[in-house]
Amino acid sequence: MPERLPSEVAAALDATAARRRHIGTPAYYVSETTSTNDLASRYAERGAPEGTTIVASAQTAGRGRLGRTWYSPPGAGLYMSIVVRDRRAAPFLTLAGGVAVAEGVRAATGLPLEIKWPNDVVTPGTNGPTRRRKIAGVLAEASSTAEGLQHVILGIGINLSPSAYPPEIADRASSIEAELGRGIDGGTVLAEVLAALAAELTALARGDASGLLARWRRLAPSASGATVECETPAGRSSGIASGIDDDGALLVRIGPRIERIISGEVTWK
Numbered sequence: 001m002p003e004r005l006p007s008e009v010a011a012a013l014d015a016t017a018a019r020r021r022h023i024g025t026p027a028y029y030v031s032e033t034t035s036t037n038d039l040a041s042r043y044a045e046r047g048a049p050e051g052t053t054i055v056a057s058a059q060t061a062g063r064g065r066l067g068r069t070w071y072s073p074p075g076a077g078l079y080m081s082i083v084v085r086d087r088r089a090a091p092f093l094t095l096a097g098g099v100a101v102a103e104g105v106r107a108a109t110g111l112p113l114e115i116k117w118p119n120d121v122v123t124p125g126t127n128g129p130t131r132r133r134k135i136a137g138v139l140a141e142a143s144s145t146a147e148g149l150q151h152v153i154l155g156i157g158i159n160l161s162p163s164a165y166p167p168e169i170a171d172r173a174s175s176i177e178a179e180l181g182r183g184i185d186g187g188t189v190l191a192e193v194l195a196a197l198a199a200e201l202t203a204l205a206r207g208d209a210s211g212l213l214a215r216w217r218r219l220a221p222s223a224s225g226a227t228v229e230c231e232t233p234a235g236r237s238s239g240i241a242s243g244i245d246d247d248g249a250l251l252v253r254i255g256p257r258i259e260r261i262i263s264g265e266v267t268w269k
């Protein structure tokens with residue numbers, strides 16, 4: 001059962017209403033749920049319009065890419081899911097989510113962030129790519145029937161404040177407050193991410209992905225020139241990341257050939 005939006009969240013959403021357009025309207029808040037993606041999916045199945053957003057303070061079964069758990073302790077992060085119905089936007093939602101998080105966090109807090117393919121939002125790699133720490137992640141889950149795509153749930157998790165991360169991610173995770181060394185307003189982060197997402201979705205709905213691709217490439221320097229290890233049909237290979245194509249696939253030069261990596265695990269060396 002949705003609860004009343006925390007007052008700082010309601011105020012930040014009001015302040016960005018014009019820029020958010022329909023994204024974040026309506027917005028529902030729950031203090032705890034299994035996964036906001038599951039809750040948003042239930043709303044979408046009952047006909048919730050595009051832009052409907054679920055925000056939780058904690059998740060008991062938050063999930064990430066490749067079947068991983070998304071650590072979601074109470075009050076330390078933003079856990080949100082947005083219903084998207086536009087079929088032209090759907091193939092680009094993972095990229096759009098990453099760009100919206102990087103730009104929204106910067107607008108709300110001043111913290112510069114980068115994207116690591118496909119959808120990790122990380123601290124800048126000033127000490128080398130392996131030193132980047134993950135601040136946020138994006139999980140797009142599509143639902144289709146015989147009639148085609150029904151909706152995509154765009155789930156976004158952002159680490160706001162330091163937390164006792166599980167050992168397996170402790171040396172790779174960080175939070176906005178830990179990076180800045182000061183407190184931030186989570187409501188403003190939420191509202192600015194939704195406003196940035198609205199701008200991307202508006203262009204995508206017109207069939208224009210060029211601006212999104214340009215912004216993604218600018219925010220993801222590690223996608224070009226770094227040594228990576230990836231899974232290919234021939235097994236695990238090492239190569240040089242060579243940017244993304246216009247469908248968002250990572251191009252990796254392995255010896256004389258270029259492999260297109262669509263999903264799966266890529267490790268930066």
Ligand code: BTN
Pocket residue numbers: 034035036037059061062063064065066068070078079080081119120136137138139155156157158
């Ligand atoms: C990843 O980096 O692997 C993606 C993480 C996505 C986490 C968010 S938190 C809100 C939404 N609900 C979930 O269960 N997952 C996404």
